[in-house]
Amino acid sequence: MxxxxxxxxxxxxxxxxxxxxxxxxxxxxxxxxxxxxxxxxxxxxxxxxxxFPVEMPDPIDAITFRMEEQGLRQADLVPYFGTRSRVSEVLARKRPLTVQMIRALSVGLGISAETLVGANVIESETSKKDDVDWSRFPVKEMVARGWLRKFASKATGSTEELVKGFISSTGLQFGAAAFRRGISGDAYSPSTKHALYAWLARVIQRGRERKDQLGEFDPSMFSTSFLRELAQLSWSEHGPLLAVEFLERRGIAVVVESHLKGTLLDGAALKDNDGTPIIGLTLRFDRLDSFWFTLLHEVAHIWKHVDRDETFLDNLDTTPDDKRELEANRLAKEALIPRVSWKRSDAYLSPSPESIEKLSRELRIHPAIIAGRLRKESENYKIFNELVGYNEVRKHFNLTASAEV
Missing domain, CATH: 1.10.287 (Helix Hairpins)
Incomplete structure (x- = not known):
């Protein structure tokens, strides 16, 4: 032969x-x-x-195989992922790997970066495949809000091109390459990710529009006193507007954009590609207590947790297990009502409109914040309805009740 x-x-x-x-x-x-x-x-x-080409291993399959091979538990992966909840989300395919995770896993577990990035990402980056289902974006709602207006002239008319232009204009990598901007926070879910990315793109877009109005951002300004000073602006009748001005003078863009249907989103904290901090607020609940806690929570994220590759999307109705969410909650609560003052106050020991008003004057914060704390800790949301500041936030930002879903 x-x-x-x-x-x-x-x-x-x-x-x-x-x-x-x-x-x-x-x-x-x-x-x-x-x-x-x-x-x-x-x-x-x-x-x-x-x-018969050999297919590249699935990144999650490669991680679980190495766990079995080395006898590792999910808890053993926390050093590579950051938190237990993040490990669970990644292994359940509810959360993409970030660049930092890929680097850590490649060094720590000896899995090649090429495998961890995944064949589907490589195909996307070389334009061999576009696996984004663009039809799942809430296009009708985006059009109704005027989000896509300036992209209509650039697209040939297809919905896909219209949405692509909107998303790509903000630098977001959606779909297979979304690991470049990780998403944290309890507002995220696979079923709503398209709407959440659309909202996030809009917030980034509007944040950029405000950059000319921002002061210089200096991360060293953050402290517990900084948060406390911000909280005490609630004492004013125009507190929400004063808070936005306070933050923007210090280089933090604040964008108020109602949430999209189906999403349980209260706020977001992120940094744009140039490092500009952006806070997004939905005002999902038009109440003063909700506004002030959400704002302080997102500022705490900017201070402690946000980098250029990660975004926090928060549903503050949930009970978090992520230590960063717990820390943001703690910092917000302490800034609004210091623990020492709270435990000794008549408002805590014997709640009443009078004791709430008394503590409000002592701390120079709005009574709604104290009433909201009592409702949260007692899990009784029927008490002090008249004190939490219903319909007292959106009016400052020219939003109507119809925006609430």
């Missing part, structure tokens, strides 16, 4: 049979049979690589 490049399955099968026969003879190195065996093996391997 004169070896040739394999062109057919019949030739492939014949070469396999010849290789098997040669191997049974166990030829000595340097003999004609040994040379024939080597040449046939090369030809067969080349054919198999072309005809």
């Amino acid at each position: 004169e070896p040739k490049v394999i062109r057919s399955d019949e030739q492939y099968q014949a070469y396999l049979a010849e290789i098997h026969a040669l191997m049974e003879r166990m030829p000595a190195p340097g003999t004609p049979d040994a040379d024939a065996l080597e040449l046939l093996s090369v030809l067969v391997e080349a054919f198999e690589n072309q005809r």
Whole structure:
């Protein structure tokens, strides 16, 4: 048999049979049979690589395989992911791997970065595949809000191009490459991710529009006193507007944008590509107590947790297990009502409109914040309805009740 490049399955099968026969003879190195065996093996391997390419392992399958191989539990992966909840979300495919996670896992577990990035990401980055279902974006609602107006002239008319232009204008990598901006926070869910990304893109867009009005951002300004000073602006009748001005003078853009239907979103904290901090507020609940806690929570994220690759999308009705969410909650609560003052106050020991008003004057914060704290801690949301500041926030930002879903 004169070896040739394999062109057919019949030739492939014949070469396999010849290789098997040669191997049974166990030829000595340097003999004609040994040379024939080597040449046939090369030809067969080349054919198999072309005809039966090996697929790149799935990133999550690769991680779970290494866990089984090394006897690791999910808790053992916390150093690579940051928190237990993040480990669970990634392994359940509810959260993409970030660049930081990929680097840590590659070094710590010895899994190649190429495997962790995944074949689907490589295909996306080389324009071989576009796996984003653009029809799942809430286009009708986006159009109704005027979000897509300036992109309409650039698109040829297809919904896909319209939404692509909107998303890409903000630098978001959506779909397979979304790991470049990780999403944290309890507002995220796979079923609402398209709406959340659309809202996030809009917030980034509007945040950029405000950059000319921002002061210089200096991260060293953050402290518990800074948060406390912000909280005490609630004492004013125009507190929400004063808070926005306070933050923007210090280089933090604040965007008020109602949430999209189906999303349980209260606020967001992120940094734009140039490092500009942006806080997004939905005012999902038009109440003063909700506004002030959400705002302080997001400022705490900017101070402690946000980098350029991560965004926090928060539903503050939930009970978090992420230590960063717990820390943001703690800092917000302490800034609004210091723990020492709270535990000794008549408002805590004997709640009443009078004791709430008294503590409000002492701390120079709005009574709604104290009433909201009592409702939250008692889990009784029927008490002090008249004190939490219903319909007292949106009016400052020219939003109407129809924006609430």
